[in-house]
Every structure is written in C-alpha cells, then in structure tokens.
Amino acid sequence: MSTTTLAGTPVEVNDEGFFVDPNQWTREMAEEMARADGIDELTPQHWQVIDFMRSEYFAKGTGPTVRILGKSSGVAVKELYQLFPKGPAKMAARIAGIPKPKGCI
Template sequence: MPTTTYDNTGVPIDDEGFFTDPARWTEPMAEQIAKEAGIDALTDRHWIVIRFMRDQYAAKGTGPTVRVLGKVSGVSVKELYQLFPKGPAKTAAKIAGIPKPRGCI
C-alpha cells in the first residue's frame, strides 16, 4: 500500500491519494493536501465542509455526495463548486482525510 507524508507524518493512502486510515489525519495536514489540490488557503467555509465530511464519514462509513453536501452542510452547491472547483465531494474528501465517497468517479 502506498504512503505519503503530511505534517512530517507518514500516512497510508490508496492509489488515488485518499487516506485509507482517516484516524491518522490531522487538521494541519488538511492545509498541505489543499495546496496539492490547488486551494491556496482554507477559509472558514472550507472548514465547514471538511468537518461535515468527517462527521458524515464517522456516522455512515462514507462521505456525502455533492447533493447531500448542498442540502445539509449549510453550504450551497454553487458555493461548493467555488470552494472546491475540481469536484466538491471528491476534493473535500481528500482534504478531510477520508476515503473517496461512493459514487465519485
């Protein structure tokens, strides 16, 4: 299994770069992952989505879809695409240190 290093800590990832052990994630890692995804700085609105993703993963075993994010997280679908232009659910999941949500291609 491949590994990568964030915040001076080695973490196991899958072939697409998603964490395979979300418990190894820390908030300082999120900033580094975001930069790799082309997001220069995480705002409070980004953190709402990131924490929502982690909470949903903890509760349901998968991250939410964009539709669920837009309806339940408090951030509209339009804003999600502004915050995470390369695909909100997939990019937010990667930054949040959870596996790729089901249904994401």
C-alpha cells in the same frame, strides 16, 4: 496503496490519494493537501465542509455526496464548486482524509 508524508508524518493513501485510515488525519495535513491542490488557504467555509464530511463519514460509514453536502452542510452546491473546483465530492473528501464518497447523485 502507498505511503506519503504529510505535515511531517507518514500516511497510508490509496492510488487516488485518499486516506486509508481517516484517524491518521490532522488539520495540518488538510492544509498541506489543500495547498498541493491549488487552494492557498482553507477558509472557514472550507472547514465547514471538511468538518461536515468527517462527521458524516464517522456517523454513516461513507462520506456525503454533493447532493447531500448541498442540502445539509450549510454550503450551497454553487459555492461547493467554487470552494473545491476540482469536484467537491472527490477533492473535499481527500482533503478531509476520508474515502471517496459512495453514491451516484
């Protein structure tokens, strides 16, 4: 657990860089984290995934796995890996400011 500064605001993150409190998240922070992860610009497709992850998290208490993302976010599995090359579940969840999704598939 540590504190990092994103978009000029101190934020609590865990050892893997996931938000401790998803309510601290802002869209500016997502853009900053994405750049640090090698995504120069978040496209509308990126936002579609990020917004879906956040709404799933707040509705169900855990973020969606890649399988669920592929079936329900409107972005296919193949595109998910192009959008978030470092692993959609992990990378997108971190940028979306939610904990790492629980689930094996």
